[in-house]
Amino acid sequence: MDKDPNDTTPQGPLETRVSRRKVLIAGTVSAAAGALPAVATLAGEATAPTEARAVVMSKVNLEVNGAARSLDLDTRTTLLDALREHLRLTGTKKGCDHGQCGACTVIVDGRRINSCLTLAVMHEGSRVTTIEGLGTPERLHPMQAAFVKHDGYQCGYCTPGQICSAVAMLDEVKAGIPSHVTADLTSRSKLSAVEVRERMSGNICRCGAYSNILDAIDEVAGGLA
Amino acid sequence: MKAFAYERARTPAEAAAAVAREPGAKFIAGGTNLLDLMKLDIETPTHLVDVNGIGLDEIGKAEEGGLRIGALVRNTDLAADKTVRRDYPVLSRALLSGASGQLRNRATTAGNLLQRTRCPYFYDTDQACNKRLPGSGCAALGGFSRHNAIVGVSDACIATHPSDMAVAMRVLDAIVETVDPQGNTRAIPIADLHRLPGETPHIEHTLKAGELITAVTLPKPVGGRQIYRKVRDRASYAFALVSVAAIVQRDGSGRIAMGGVAHKPWRVDAADAALPQGASAVASALLSGARTTHDNAFKKPLAERTIAAVLVEAGRPA
Numbered sequence: 269m270d271k272d273p274n275d276t277t278p279q280g281p282l283e284t285r286v287s288r289r290k291v292l293i294a295g296t297v298s299a300a301a302g303a304l305p306a307v308a309t310l311a312g313e314a315t316a317p318t319e320a321r322a323v324v325m326s327k328v329n330l331e332v333n334g335a336a337r338s339l340d341l342d343t344r345t346t347l348l349d350a351l352r353e354h355l356r357l358t359g360t361k362k363g364c365d366h367g368q369c370g371a372c373t374v375i376v377d378g379r380r381i382n383s384c385l386t387l388a389v390m391h392e393g394s395r396v397t398t399i400e401g402l403g404t405p406e407r408l409h410p411m412q413a414a415f416v417k418h419d420g421y422q423c424g425y426c427t428p429g430q431i432c433s434a435v436a437m438l439d440e441v442k443a444g445i446p447s448h449v450t451a452d453l454t455s456r457s458k459l460s461a462v463e464v465r466e467r468m469s470g471n472i473c474r475c476g477a478y479s480n481i482l483d484a485i486d487e488v489a490g491g492l493a
Numbered sequence: 494m495k496a497f498a499y500e501r502a503r504t505p506a507e508a509a510a511a512v513a514r515e516p517g518a519k520f521i522a523g524g525t526n527l528l529d530l531m532k533l534d535i536e537t538p539t540h541l542v543d544v545n546g547i548g549l550d551e552i553g554k555a556e557e558g559g560l561r562i563g564a565l566v567r568n569t570d571l572a573a574d575k576t577v578r579r580d581y582p583v584l585s586r587a588l589l590s591g592a593s594g595q596l597r598n599r600a601t602t603a604g605n606l607l608q609r610t611r612c613p614y615f616y617d618t619d620q621a622c623n624k625r626l627p628g629s630g631c632a633a634l635g636g637f638s639r640h641n642a643i644v645g646v647s648d649a650c651i652a653t654h655p656s657d658m659a660v661a662m663r664v665l666d667a668i669v670e671t672v673d674p675q676g677n678t679r680a681i682p683i684a685d686l687h688r689l690p691g692e693t694p695h696i697e698h699t700l701k702a703g704e705l706i707t708a709v710t711l712p713k714p715v716g717g718r719q720i721y722r723k724v725r726d727r728a729s730y731a732f733a734l735v736s737v738a739a740i741v742q743r744d745g746s747g748r749i750a751m752g753g754v755a756h757k758p759w760r761v762d763a764a765d766a767a768l769p770q771g772a773s774a775v776a777s778a779l780l781s782g783a784r785t786t787h788d789n790a791f792k793k794p795l796a797e798r799t800i801a802a803v804l805v806e807a808g809r810p811a
Binding site for chain 2: 321322323324326342343344346365366367370373379380381382385386387389390392433436437440443444445446447448450453454465466467468469470471
């Protein structure tokens with residue numbers, strides 16, 4: 269696989285690189301295996317044997333952070349897994365993997381979406397922007413700089429999703445898209461703290477850095493009403 | 494997730510034919526509900542037909558002054574549409590009260606209508622659920638049933654339909670347009686799209702195999718004060734405990750539908766007729782024959798209070 273210019277992960281053949289995560293996964297599997305027989309017997313009695321299905325591969329072409337990428341993927345691969353596991357763009361995070369936390373938020377064709385709830389093969393020709401594509405350590409996107417300045421995180425796991433979401437959210441406001449708390453549907457909504465909180469509700473921060481996240485967005489938006 | 498074959502359809506008729514041809518095939522549009530369920534092996538399609546490239550993504554005029562909403566119009570775009578905001582504000586309000594910005598950017602009009610219940614026992618494959626595994630029983634009865642339905646329920650199922658959008662479409666008398674695998678089209682009043690659970694809660698709607706929703710049409714605007722009020726456990730990004738969609742005219746007449754209380758958007762003619770008499774009469778008519786559990790009995794008084802709040806917001810006595 270070609271080296272992506274945005275890729276900041278350690279390089280080397282996957283097979284020979286034993287990551288901390290792989291060790292953790294291996295440990296989990298062996299621990300679970302010890303408790304498996306009883307469970308397996310119960311499950312075997314209660315349910316039909318799992319049907320075997322052949323893996324289906326499909327090609328997809330994406331533009332990721334400005335670079336054309338061509339992938340041959342198991343059709344089950346979500347956009348999130350394509351970015352992380354195939355393109356090694358691990359800035360986008362897997363939180364709940366069910367569209368409930370927003371950690372996987374990326375910008376596709378200008379719109380923020382949960383990359384965990386969409387298949388990569390559904391995005392033939394799409395333009396995808398991840399946290400790696402918004403800015404670089406040397407040239408941060410204004411939203412990235414504002415999150416640093418206002419300490420808009422604690423552990424940082426939700427941060428790439430928060431930042432991608434915030435950038436696209438401000439574009440939604442510019443485009444005149446109303447929200448649940450917009451008082452008058454027939455006029456443009458003013459960006460207030462209440463508006464930002466509602467519009468960012470799809471991004472959960474378990475550390476509770478919300479007030480600082482709000483300050484960061486406030487600065488980039490040029491002041492909230 | 495179980496493996497599946499994948500194809501992109503180019504036209505609505507081609508999509509319908511493709512799903513009819515393959516046993517175990519399903520349409521995929523936004524995918525925000527289907528993929529969630531596939532990851533849990535609750536949905537296990539063998540073949541997905543991607544309908545995102547078939548058009549049907551525009552909002553335009555319908556006959557007799559109405560509005561035609563393409564099946565693939567995203568929830569964000571429908572909520573933000575200027576005509577919808579001006580003439581059908583209850584629909585914008587309902588859409589904006591649902592899900593998150595990210596989900597609304599992907600979720601489609603037709604997909605929203607056909608989304609599955611969020612009953613915790615439907616989601617937990619270790620539990621009995623007649624909707625997920627017909628004949629296995631209903632663990633929600635006697636289980637954690639705070640979110641479950643109180644009207645139109647059966648001994649087999651007390652699940653709710655989770656959509657906000659559909660409740661607004663019900664109060665607007667929307668029509669659902671479809672095309673079948675043979676290319677035949679039909680128009681289904683939204684009242685007839687979703688089924689009550691009865692003995693077959695796994696059969697949730699009246700569409701045939703391979704029948705594809707192509708559009709939802711709204712009749713010409715009816716004016717009035719249009720309100721969608723949703724009561725939930727969080728201020729944002731949560732499903733309704735109860736919700737009320739209402740259109741109230743100056744003389745106090747109008748229409749009302751509820752979400753969060755039944756297996757389908759809930760509307761009763763007698764409740765529409767009772768609107769001028771206030772919340773107590775409306776709630777009695779809407780919830781006539783209600784069957785609650787220990788956990789969700791609170792929904793009856795909550796429904797009446799929510800209706801009262803809506804009437805006050807509409808400038809009427811509660």
